[in-house]
Amino acid sequence: MPIATVNPANGETLKTYDALGAEEIERRLATADAAFRTYRTTSFAERARLMRRAADLLEEDTQDTARVMTTEMGKPIKQARAEVAKCAKAMRWYADHAEELLADEEALESEARDSGASRVLVRYRPLGPVLAVMPWNFPLWQVIRFAAPALMAGNVGLLKHASNVPQTALYLEDLFHRAGFPEGCFQTLLIGSGEVEGILRDERVRAATLTGSEPAGRAVASVAGDEVKKTVLELGGSDPYVVMPSADLDRAAKTAVTARVQNTGQSCIAAKRFIVHTDVFDAFAERFTAGMKALKVGDPLDEDTDVGPLSSEQGRDGLAELVDEAVESGATVLCGGERSDRPGWYYPPTVLADVTPAMRIHREETFGPVATLYRAAGLDEAVTIANDSPFGLSSNVWTRDEADIDRFVRDLEAGGVYLNGMTASHPAFPFGGVKRSGYGRELSGHGIREFCNITTVWHGA
Template sequence: MAFESIDPSTGETFFHMEPWGEAEREAALAAVAAATPGWAATPVAERAEAVRAIAGELRRRADELATLITREVGKLHREARGEIEKCAWVCEYYADHGPGFLADEPIETDAGKSLVAYQPLGTVLAVMPWNFPFWQVFRFAAPALVAGNTGVLKHASNVPQSALAIEEVIRDAGLPADTFRTLMIRAADVDAVIDDPRIAAVTLTGSEPAGRAVASRAAANIKKAVLELGGSDPFIVLDDADVEQAVEAAATSRFLNNGQSCIAAKRFILTPGIADDFVERFRRRVEAMTVGDPAAETTQLGPMARTDLRDELHTQVADSVRAGAQVVTGCTLPDSPGAFYPPSILDHVAEGQRAFEEELFGPVAIVLRADDAEHAVNLANGSRFGLGGAVWTADSQRGEAIARRLECGAAFVNGIVKSDPRLPFGGVKASGFGRELSRHGIQEFVNAKTVWVK
């Protein structure tokens, strides 16, 4: 399968590249392997400052890189600029805090001296998706590089120019040659890279099937893996919530990145006292959204990344409607160029419907009606996914109590779920395992070595 950049607004192909063969792959892996010992031996303070320089390079090229994101995946240009700034933030965060996270940890024992030393593993393979083509790479790369690991990237086939630009940014920031390389390989070649003894660990953000395949291969090679997979995040609104505030947050969370975010609110679970009011206000808010050119500052929803993804989403919606879900707004397949899909709401979604059982990765919100707060929690937890979740209520203590009961990696009260370099990020159940970001993220790909001295 070739690497192609296709503008999802128009369907125009504006970049084409054939995948590497075995010789090119081997040359890149050999070059990274040669660079790995020197980078690991570089003092952590110097590694941190090198990663800080990446932030400056990202900001210097922010508009150019944001334009590339918009053209490759249809992300609103202002959101793409925000993505680049967030990448700069994560680089600066680990430049500031990484050396402290990696400092020796003294432990009181019967030895004269005992401690835990955090040392790099080697080269980490990252298999990354297209929906946040820079952020999802840098949230792995920044901590991994500060920790003294090198990295190789297998990016999605529809964002080849973003993949190449990431390597270029890291190189131009001044990091040693071959500390980080992009592998322009086919998905079918990933197994061979995981098998390669020069690869120490694997991280993947992507679909549940991809996660199962990569985790199985890593396990067969006895290599550490971190997985961030899909999500079907609940958004619980209780009777005492500020409905207008919740509706505004719902629109932001569900339709960010044109509805293509793992941690977007997807299942809107409403208690009886506010359900009809919420749905009506949400309908008006959604129908007022401006759909169009993602490069225009006034656009609120752009196209999905690919027409095949848009068509599959519509099939999920149509199947759910046939099984009893009710269309509130949208849910029609446009007869126009590009991968556009209208902002949509499905109400009365129930068990057995595809919208209930599966993740809808696009601009479709689904409404589940709960009998009461306890039923809302049961509905929220009645999913095989467990990435994020949110609770809306006037009683923050009650909200926190419910948040603690949600089976997910991140639970927010009166706020939309988001990733933040200061907080660990990841899921449970079919949403994956391991953590990115914060102290927990940088310590995923290190050897926590006991040193005991008498």
């Protein structure tokens, strides 16, 4: 794939970039290695000062940065501005909390004595240069939720961003440079996917994090495993959205629309499979379908647009194929389901009912504004349908019954259970999945410790 900005609203190529050559890649790896040797010794106060400055600059750049994101991958402009604000919030959160999250942990005196020590503590030390392989769908947020904790922990970052968002990738490097981070603390590598293995195998790179597709995750994990290097993977999701009889149907249906079409449906944590108890199925389906039909599809730079184009022609065509195959196999179209004839890579908000396990759309992630509806006879069947997926990123449950809540929290196979609301990441809470959605956690104290050397310091008696 060429490294280029191609406007998904009209297919126009706006900018192209040459990939880095071997000599420049080597220079950047050496720079990262040298930067880590000194940056790792900086104080939390100094790192926090730099991170807060980066957050300030990011907010000052909101309008231009949001417009670049929208032009590169089609995100509605209002959502692009919200992404900028969310990134600045996370940067300040880690600036405020990193020192306490990584503070030395003193063992109990009795336990230290039992080991023959006068004192034992646990210290969190940075690992070194971390390679981040990031996707296009949240081109700022996906990077910042890695970079903010990694830099605050004393690590340095090497970013291999998606090839269709090069301007955003270069902006991130410039942002940290302007904020005053030492040279080499955060570098963008404009490279193709074929260069990732060589970089990951370099002994100066100590770990990797990837957000993206399952095949990409497998490839990075395989190389990292061969090199015995730590990885964190956040892969696909096909999140269930369960609605039980005690739910507030109006709120559940209204929130369901947002949960499905956030970022034009191109979100790993977007609700995708809507599992509704039979007692309220028809009422929910009517409300939900009406909400999906009412969405405005259009130019993502238009302030009134709810749903923009998909990021690529390949993505639009793949989504359409899933829908077409499901309909041919007996799925019922409640709205949408037909490709747009307008310029650009648009697909209409679509709701399908009567989906069966034999259909590809039942097992594969729908990365776009397409929802599948399932009818569940009771709680047991709702749990079974929800867990009948290779993915386990997050989940949403609407019920006011405490027994229902206890059961769903106990039995849903997911990294998160959101009750009477939609899944949304927040810097204070861990984020990640199970099964083929990956492993490890981002955000919160769990995220910042993923790329730390957890060191036992034992003092003899």
